[in-house]
């Protein structure tokens with residue numbers, strides 16, 4: 001380690017609290033310091049090059065160091081570095097971005113509210129839905145339906161919607177009324193059913209829950225079209241249209257959390273389009289700015305908007321908003337980022353490269369520790385487990401963590417979530433990048449399989 005990075009590491013170990021990190025382990029082991037990135041690659045302080053196989057945190061659509069995004073930020077910094085949008089104030093980039101998002105979105109999701117993060121956006125969704133139902137004179141209609149392994153963020157309301165134990169345990173969550181339904185993962189939860197039978201059971205469970213709780217108490221159903229952070233879980237055939245029909249039948253709002261899926265990840269502009277449903281509310285972030293700037297957006301239908309707007313007329317205001325809602329630099333970067341995605345046909349590229357990636361990854365099914373390879377477009381999960389029974393191999397998460405560490409040594413950054421290794425590369429990937437990524441991951445799995453054999457896990 002050189003002198004500068006060594007002193008940075010010591011300082012980091014002494015002062016920083018890292019998200020999603022074992023703090024004591026970090027004090028012992030220190031950070032991996034990333035100094036710069038270009039295209040699909042990032043570089044650490046030792047000068048090592050990695051393919052960023054997770055696009056940062058599922059988010060860098062246009063790749064690293066895209067000069068047009070830097071220039072868009074600089075131009076906006078010169079023109080107006082900050083202004084807010086409270087109390088009728090407005091500025092050009094946020095006006096244009098809201099209009100652009102309304103045009104891109106399916107259905108009549110024509111109204112847009114900006115936040116800084118996906119978590120804040122989902123907290124805002126909860127508050128908007130509650131505000132709407134109070135306005136409509138049905139104050140008992142407040143509960144949410146979500147799914148186990150769903151990820152919607154970590155703030156108090158969003159963290160409650162998330163269906164992962166690590167986000168609840170010892171945080172006293174859930175703190176809002178939410179019921180977590182079965183995770184729609186056929187291989188793991190299918191109980192010997194066909195995919196169609198599994199879908200039918202999930203829909204029955206959803207309807208039974210609505211009826212048991214009382215439809216007049218259920219406000220909204222929230223879900224990611226393809227689950228990301230819970231382990232890249234693709235839904236079974238017919239699941240989303242079935243959920244959408246139930247929401248309609250019982251007057252329940254359908255919220256699509258497109259924070260990972262949105263802007264091309266699945267090879268379609270939004271994930272809901274890939275799975276044939278139109279939500280009442282849609283949340284986007286991450287690839288909206290390629291994460292160069294923090295920004296998220298909530299898009300709501302005219303019907304939802306009207307109910308909320310009528311109430312603000314009565315109350316005199318909508319008592320909700322962030323200092324940086326619609327930040328001019330973030331929204332200017334988002335506009336340029338969306339322009340690049342369109343001009344370079346990155347959604348088409350995601351569809352084409354996605355097919356190649358999914359095909360190449362299938363070969364990993366030959367590895368003795370791999371239970372399932374799944375994915376759609378440019379997102380994939382390779383789960384460690386026994387193929388036939390979906391039982392775990394070794395202690396929870398240990399083998400997937402070993403694959404992740406080995407991949408890093410092979411020059412590939414991916415992510416381990418429980419027993420799954422996830423890939424979600426930038427949308428600009430080429431055939432050559434995909435091939436290299438899969439080769440490096442294959443070597444990582446081979447090394448872990450050898451170790452698992454030596455340890456007696458297989």
Ligand code: PMP
Nearest residue numbers: 117118119151152153257259260
């Ligand atoms: N929703 C989904 C689907 C996400 O994947 C994430 C972040 N991984 C969030 C919400 C929360 O976003 P943030 O980390 O920006 O708060």
